[in-house]
Amino acid sequence: MISDLALPFQPSDLSPHFQPIIGSDQQSIVGYEVLGRLMKNEKYTSLGSFFHNEKVSLKDKQFVDNTIRTKALSKIREQNQKKLSYFFNLDPTFFSAEDDQNFYLEIKQLLDQEYLLGEQIVLEITESNFMNNRAHFLEQLNKYRALGCKIAVDDLGTGYSNLERIAFIQPDILKVDMLLVQKSEYSQAHLDVLYALSMLSQKSGAQLLFEGIETEQMLKNAWRNGAQYYQGFYFSKPKPTMISSISIKNETTNALEQMIFLELLQLKKLYQFEEQLNLMFDYLLQDFHKMLDHEQFLLSLRNQIPPYCFRLYICNEFGYQLSKNHTRKMNKAWQAITHTQQKNWSWRPYFLKNIVQMKRMSSGLISDKYLDIEYHQSIYTFSYPLPDDTFLFIDISLEM
Template identity: 35%
Template sequence: MDPLDVVLQVDEVEPHFQAIFSADSHEIIGYEVLGRLRQQERTISLGPFFHDANVPDDFKMEMDLKVQQLALNYYMEQNIQQHLFLNIGANYFATDTDDQFLNQLLAYQEKGLDLSKIVIEIMGHQATGDIDSLSHTLKYLQTFGVKVVVDELGTGMSNVEDIMLMEPDILKVDLEVLQNESMSTSFHGIIHSLSLLARKLGAELLFNGIASNYQFHYAWRNNGRYYQGDFLSEIKPHFLAVDVLKKRFRLDIQQFIEIERTKLMAKYQLARTLNQLISGKGKEVKKHRPLDEQVDYLARGLEDIFFKVYVTDEDGFQKTVNLIYNEEEWEWDSLVKGKNWSWRPYFIENVIRMKEEKTGILSDLYNDIETGERIRTFSYPLDSDYYLFMDISPMYLDDHEDLLW
């Protein structure tokens, strides 16, 4: 539909709502307000209108204010205690020189609206204006108890500095991209980064676009506190009972817990097996032989598990060649000798753990810098000076799906 036709039919606009659920209470904690346009016996989403870059911001603001006004009226009539999530374009505040949005909220506050129940969703990756000015506006709104969400993360990664400047209460991640298999590897890394960022900011993660049990589980195990999507509840013109999915949540999350336990046990069992294996082979190594030859001996016979093996000292300097398994034999790569790997994530922490606990460590799943494939590394303390690193083959992980977790 032509954007001008939408503007001309502003009286036919109505609010719809999609429930947002909480991981801790298993209940609805809020509703996102979504605009719809009545067309005879059906309604049309206003999403394309709001996402159209050719539509002026003041047109979008006018439509948003209308939708929000209707939503707030209905919200107060129904005496709903859950939060109301209102979408606001990142550039609206620059356009809204008359403070229409803020004045509308304050007018409803005078009518009895608790502003601490209002959450505004900022479409962060669309921000093209003055982020400092936007940040000040958001902080001012937060003084009234309003909470802030940075929206549409995952579909277009926003500038991290801008996100931190906005100091959001919630980061919202869109999981629809998970349906695209070609994006899955990089997307996992983005989700992990957002999880770390949320923790640093003291913010919560809200996962949107949940369309399957797999995505629900994915959101849960990636530290999601809030969930939204058609798999849980479709967009409706009315509110729902707060505990509408409580029994289902309890059953689903119990299933997730059992799956998680199974996967973790697989990792602990592999670590225990590798510790015993390397310890046994280590006793057979002739210590008077050059270190490269000792590591070569340790690697042989383990090519079904590992594809690269090397040794560093506790400061991260590589003391051996890289032993790389190439189809039928172990090859030596001496170019890496002397390089320092202390900059790698968790290197120093893991060395200290191995030194104190006298045992090997199985890493988290990560993408190999050279191949891009998802791997794990087993690290083992050879003695007080040297530490063995063994990269587990992607083929081995593929054959043991519990480790791809």
Template identity: 30%
Template sequence: MDALDIVMNKQNVFPHYQPIISADKQEIMGYEVLGRYKVGEEVISLAPFFQDSSIPEEYRLEIEEHIHHQALMVFLEERRGDYMFLNIDANLIITDGGEHFFNRMNAYKEQGMLFENIVLELKEHEFHGDLSQLKHVIQYVQSMGINVALDDLGKSSTHLDEIAYLNPNIVKVDLEFMEDHSFPGMFREALHSLSVLSRKIGASLLFENISEFNQLNFAWKQGARYFQGHYLGKPKPGFLDKMTFAETLRKDFNHFLHFEKKKIEAQIELTNTLAARLQEALKNKKEPIDMDELTKSIASELEDITFRVYICNYEGFQQSGNAVLDKEGNWQYHFEERNRNWSWRPYFLENIVRMNFEKKGILSDLYTDIHKEERIRTYSYPINEDLYVFIDIPYSYLFEKDFLI
């Protein structure tokens, strides 16, 4: 694709619109404007043109403005109330302090364009200046009533503190890397942290490049408010009825809910089983408690479920050693683990308080064990108001039991 040919033949440059669908109403809430170029009978994407830094900035800016102008005028003429997502290169708009860009946007506002319906998509990882410069641009844009989305998270290495500092309205997560059907465990954890951060700063999560059912499921489980991708709708030269994808999404959501319901039921069943077996293992134990013998006894009673057992007090200090099942299936006891403190772990205090208040055990979420380097769950159970036993359950057991992972 020759850049000069594109600039000299702007009559062949035009926008396509890819729908973005809301999770709550299952309706199209807006469209991302994407550049296209017609070569003979073929229509090609202009993404490589905009991503090529060797092409002069003025060429890229000219074509970007030409595409945006066409889209904005269509929205104005049709009096559309959808959100319009416009990709912009922040490096280009700050060359003159943003004056040209803001004057241009104000011209559309004077014609009736509602700024609150515009979302500017910025790629923070492609910005060459100081982050404070980008922060200033975002703040100014938001002060005008325009929304800002940080784009391509998932492809980039943007840190959570940078996202919090820039404080966008929308965070776009790219799922293109999942085309090989893999869902890396560490990425799940990172996305969970991103989901929590987005909620705390008041930003909505938008998952893009959803091309398959399992990617939609992943986005749904991560708390996506908006969905975008070929699985739902490809970029087209026109617009669709708002409810085009409602039936598909409702069927998919129903499938997700049914599956998650089965998982929750299986987790409750496991929790009840563990509670009953622990009550049986503890019923004949007398005071004072020999922590090490009790730990070994519980490990032996539950060896079909657990690979590690230990006891802590309410302050998080380990009162026993670790009973650990080795690779040969034999129990080993590590006295040296006594007096370790685990109160620094997330949710430790909350779980202790809950166990004291509710008088029952708690099954953790899946997490990666730092010693086994595999995903496990931990079941914690109150022995009394001061002592709590922790049962670590291996991934192999969880995998064998349907819906526990």
């Protein structure tokens, strides 16, 4: 364990290691994360526990951090490579003004001597509560941004106020926590969180990096959720030298191409299903204009639709539910539930957009799959335009 070693360290015991970061567009190395390692008993050991040990003095952490960064920059200078990015972890709690100035001057010197471009340096803001001195910290970040450096938020999906950090820092890259990525291999709930984070990255304009990828399934989950960058033992462990290529490039490309093929197949099936639903409801609703009463209409309709339709209701274009909820579960008898009448569903992100699209196209739409809160099952919603700016909503479960 690092925490029981004597301090201070000798600089010769410390070594920067480089873990490759893979670009999703070319499935090749686009950069490296710089990680600290300690040589002990002829074996490299991670410094992670050292930096998280509260018993280690701030001075010792700063010494180790500075030594690792300086050695890493020396190796980067030797590389003289202007097409790769270099990710440096930055913990605001022990990144003092003096440390900041030293690192800043080292970076600036490399840029002035044209060994690097500013955009090649990425500062990863690690898990830390820096909000007590946020003005000073933002001043530090802006100094690096002026050089062209990029900013990443690390450990997204766990720990201290990630959303607050994103709003405050406005990062270029969001780095998803490795535990969240690894749990997504077996948990649909964690997959749903990854999807939410992918939506966050789109809205914030930040790129998404998934770390901790160890299996092909994790790689597929990252691809499916919009990752521009991948990192993890699946590609390579951190090494004292910067490897120039990954040994499984062909396997990675084949896995992603298989994923793309299956995704295209699923989308094709979904839109074919949407066409079938439109044809069915075109036929079933051709005489709707003769039925002015919503409840009478739904009572008639629910006896004509397939078993996978389990919930029906009608809303107006402003989102107010005009009818009762007509529901059934596990092929049991239909029930009409009144408590949802006059509730407004326009707060749902897709609602108004779908209303406009249905009116424009004069046809129904099927949603993406999502988890139904009441039944705890993955379902779809098919929505269909009716006369007088009203709309029929049919919840569909293919698991029942």
